[in-house]
Amino acid sequence: MAWRRTRSTPAPSRRLSRHGRHGREDRSPVVRPPLPPLDTRIDRFDLAVGTAAEFLRSAWPELRDVSFEIADMPAASDDDGIPRWTVLRDSHRIIVYRLPVERLSRLHRTDDLHRRMMIESCVFRAAAEYLDRDPWDLGPERFRFF
Template sequence: MESSAPQSSPGPARRPRHRDRHGRGLRGPLAPPQVPISLTRSELFDDYVRESVERLERRWPQLIDVEFAVQEVPQPGQGEADPEGGVPLGRLQPAKQGRKSRIVVYRRPVEIRAKSREDRAALVHEILIEQVADLLGMSPDAIDPRYDEE
C-alpha cells in the first residue's frame, strides 16, 4: 500500500539561522529617547547652545531679535581669523538690511578643544557670552558676571 503522506527528509528540519536564537525578539534601544546617552553629538551640542541662549535671553531680552546657529566648521574664504591665528570658535554677523544679527558657533573646533561634556557646555557658553558682548558693545563680565570663572 502506498502512503499519500509527504516524504520527510531524514534528521531535524533545518530553519534559517537568525540573530534572534532564543526567540526573544530584537533588542531594544539601550536607553530611552529622552536620556542624553541616546542623543547624537550634534544634538547634544545643539542642546548646549540652546540652554546657553535661553540663559542669556532671560538676562538680556533684546537677544530675542538675534538669530543663533550652529555650523560644523568655518567656511573657507569668509575672512574669519582668530586673533591668535587659530580656527575661530564662533562668529558674529551684524544685522544688515532686512536681516537679523546672527551668532554662529562652530561645533567641530569646540569639540576638539573641550573633551568632556561639562567643558564643552562651559566653552559654548563662554563663546556665546563673548559674541553677545561684541554685539551689544559691552564687556563679557557685564553680560554674565560668572564669565571667566573656573
C-alpha cells in the same frame, strides 16, 4: 538478516531551539546589548547653545531679536586661525561653529560638564562681541559659584 539502507543522505538538521522568556521558543532574550545613547554630540551641542542663548535673551533685551545659529564649519578664509563664531550685527545674527568649538578647544578635563561650560563660554563671548561688552558682564550671577 541483512541490513538495508534506505538513503545515504543525512537527515535534515534541526535548528537549535532558542529559549527566550518563560521557556517559549523563538523569542528574543529580555536583556539586549547596550543601546546607543539617545542624544548625540550634535544634540548636546544644540542644547548647550540653546540654553545659553535663552539665558542671554532673558537677561539682555538687546539680544531678544538676535538669531543664534549653529553651523558645522566657517567658510574658508586666509585669516590666521579658524573662527569659533561669527557676529553679523547688520542682520542680527550670531553663528556658532560646532566643529571648531568641539575639536580645537582645549579642555583641562574631558567630561560632559566641562564640554558644556566651554560651549556656553563661546556663546557668551560671541554675545559679548555683539554687544561690545565684557563676557563676564553678561551673566555675573550665573558664574557666582565658580
